[in-house]
Amino acid sequence: MKRIQINEDVCIGCRLCEVWCIVAHSKSKDIIKAFKQEKPRPIAMIRVQEDIPISFGAQCRHCPEPICVFSCISGALYIDENGIVLHNSKKCVGCWTCILVCPYGAIMRNEDEKTALKCDFCMEQGTPSCVEHCPNEGLTLVEVSENGF
Amino acid sequence: MKSYLLPEFKIIRDDDRCIRCQVCVRQCGFGVHTYDEENDIIISDESKCVGCQRCAVFCPTNALTIMTNPYEYRPNANWRKEFINDVKKQAEGGGVILTGCGNDKPYKIYWDHIVLNASQVTNPSIDPLREPMELRTYLGSKTNQLEMVDGELKTVLTSQVMIETPIIFSALSYGAISFNAQTSLARAASEFGTLFNSGEGGLPKELRKYGKNAIVQCASGRFGVDPEYLNSSAVVEIKIGQGAKPGIGGHLPGEKVSIPVSRTRMIPEGTDALSPAPQHDIYSIEDLSTLIYALKETTNYEKPISVKIAAVHNSAAIASGMVRAGADIIALDGIRGGTGAAPKIIRDNVGIPIELALAAVDERLRKERIRNKCSIIVAGGFRNAGDIIKAIALGADAVYIATAALVAMGCTLCQKCYTGICNWGICTTDPWLSKRINPDIATKRLTNLLRGWSLEIKEMLGGMGINAIESLRGNRHHLRGVGLNKWELDVLGIKGAGE
Structure with missing residues (x-):
């Protein structure tokens, strides 16, 4: 089971993870089109937390016992067969309970759609885009055991 | 204004x-x-x-x-x-206008005017992919002769340091470069089986575990020097001069002296780290000998002692004195050697090209029959494996690279090292900028460079029909000059191409 490891010591705060998260979740998958043409512009599901010199990119940790899933009132959040916490926006009612309970602040709001938004581990492309494009290995993919450690 | x-x-x-x-x-x-x-x-x-x-x-x-x-x-x-x-x-x-990096003026680069030989017809070349090639090098003073009795070696050998490739990372002090950058150099040297040089800023406690691959410096400021520091190393180097600023001391501005730097250098936090221009206990060859033997005593004669000087007009005579004073290794730093900070006027005008200094020193020591008493390491603007192999054929035992190592880590020679701001996270102690060097990545980049250059050296050796770097050392017959005057060929001790 692979999970994203945050390496705070080498995060340089460039926010390329946010940029490429936006591209990965755009319709065109083209960086210039995603930023300049697509309206509304996709929202980054990873956010760099920064208090210089400390910084790190944080996205959903895909907890083995996800409080967000347990708290979701509409069944929009669920765990898939790989243990990835996913969000079905069709079911989401925008109550923001998940945002309230997430201990990592990793769930975003899609203000236009009035739904929650979270990291989907880039299920379609294998390696998450933020990991793939981090220039300093501030985010890496590591193997963890079934219980998430 | x-x-x-x-x-x-x-x-x-x-x-x-x-x-x-x-x-x-x-x-x-x-x-x-x-x-x-x-x-x-x-x-x-x-x-x-x-x-x-x-x-x-x-x-x-x-x-x-x-x-x-x-x-x-x-x-x-x-x-x-x-x-x-x-x-x-x-x-x-x-x-005074300050600058960083090495001399960027168009002085003649002799490496570009020296060409190498290759085997054709009368002697076979060797394919390094099929046959073993030896780049292993031993640094240290060699005895005049070996005495064997009943098949047993009777001669007590002097201390030697083995390196797997004749490429060593040159002095880059902690404080001048970031902790992450120095860690990367230490790890790369350790992984590849070569040496890195602590520079004059001491060796952080965390890097003492790489001591087997460390050259530690004892410079005029004596920063971070104590018996534990000296004994943690493979080689101790007395730094007399630096190619980028011969005759000039060092000045690490107080802003770069953070708490960890101050601890390593053993000076108060935030104070300017001033290295005097001369070593105040060395005003003669005899004084140098005193320090060499003081260091040998401290390290129990287990470590070769290197003496590093900037290449200047009388380098050959000075080098002869250094060997006689007891130096096991002579390090020569040419006019194109780099720096973290130097007055521009000094960097651009003082010193001589390393090619000429090396040829003169090697020649002089041979004539005086003391060449075996020391190893020669040369520094100052080595850009590729070609420069290195030419230096070895000119008489060097190994080559120091620093600028090339920094470039491998990301440096683009913007020459703003003296500002304390380095966008590539190398020449800074700012904790935010320092994070830009990920030691895992930088170590990989450095070992890749060492590997690439070592492979290229093997290719060139093979082409010459030589299978050990030892056989090329000082073998100037493999070099020819192109576009050089008579005096230049004479100093270099090589023939012109076609001769």
């Missing part, structure tokens, strides 16, 4: 490509780029740009081109742009 200087660089932003992601804004430590939210544009203050290319490399859409600002004064062969601008700088600041 209004500055009359024009920006050195021009920043061209392709607006069709710029997505306002502000990566450039965040990557520039000099504050060149700022985002104007009101107009949704990025404004670039070119006067602050140092041309390090960090923003251009990190721009995800390649929207940035940083180029030399093409402005011209009226053409003048004497008053070139650089000299006009330097005068303007001094008229505005009234000080």
Whole structure:
């Protein structure tokens, strides 16, 4: 089971993870089109937390016992067969309970759609885009055991 | 005072490509780029740009081109742009102009005028992919002869340090470069089986575990020198001079003396680290001998003692004195050697090219029959494996590289090392900028460089029909000069091409 490891010591705060998260979740998958043409512009599901010199990119940790899933009132959040916490926006009612309970602040709001938004581990492309494009290995993919450690 | 200087660089932003992601804004430590939210544009203050290319490399859409600002004064062969601008700088600041990196002036680079030999017909070349090739090198004083009794070696050998390739990382002190950068050098040296040099800023406790691969310096400031430091190393080096600034001491500004730097250097936090120009206990060869033997006593005669000097006019005679004073290794740093900070006028005008110094020193020591008493390491602007193999054929035992190592880690020679701001995270102690060097990545880049160059050296050796670097050492018959005058060929001790 692979999970994203945050390496705070080498995060340089460039926010390329946010940029490429936006591209990965755009319709065109083209960086210039995603930023300049697509309206509304996709929202980054990873956010760099920064208090210089400390910084790190944080996205959903895909907890083995996800409080967000347990708290979701509409069944929009669920765990898939790989243990990835996913969000079905069709079911989401925008109550923001998940945002309230997430201990990592990793769930975003899609203000236009009035739904929650979270990291989907880039299920379609294998390696998450933020990991793939981090220039300093501030985010890496590591193997963890079934219980998430 | 209004500055009359024009920006050195021009920043061209392709607006069709710029997505306002502000990566450039965040990557520039000099504050060149700022985002104007009101107009949704990025404004670039070119006067602050140092041309390090960090923003251009990190721009995800390649929207940035940083180029030399093409402005011209009226053409003048004497008053070139650089000299006009330097005068303007001094008229505005009234000080010594500081700079970093090595001499960038067009002095003749002799490596570019020396060509190598290869085997054809009368002697076979060797394919290094099929046959073993030896780059292993031993540094240290060699005995005059070996005495064997009943098949047993009777001679007590002097201490030797083995390296797997004749390429060593040159002195880069902690404080001048970041902890992460020094860690990367230490790890790469350790992984590849070569040496790194602590420079004069001491060796952080965390890096003592790489001591087997460390050359530790004892320089005029004596920063961080104590018996534990000396004994943690493979080689102890007395630093007399540096190629970028012969005759000049060092000055690490107080801003770079953070708590860990102060601890390693054993000086108060925030104070300027001043290295005196001379070693005040060395005013003669006899004084040098005293220090060499003091260090040998401290390290129980287990470590070779190196003495590093800048290549200057009488290097050969000085080197002879150094060997007689007891130096096991002589390190020569040529006019193109790098620095973290030096007065520009010194860097650009003092010293001699390493090629000539090396040839002169090797020749002199051979004539005096003391060449075996020391190893020679040369430094100062080695750019590729070709330069290195030529140096070895000219008489060097090994080569120090520092600028090339920094370039491998990301440096683009913007020459702003003295400011304490390094966008590539190398020449800074700022904890935010230092994070830009990930030791895992930088170590890999450094070992890749060592591997690449070592393979190339093997290829060239094979072409010459030689299977051990030892057989090429000082073998000037494998070199020929192209476009050199008689005196240059004489000093280098090589024939002209065609001869």
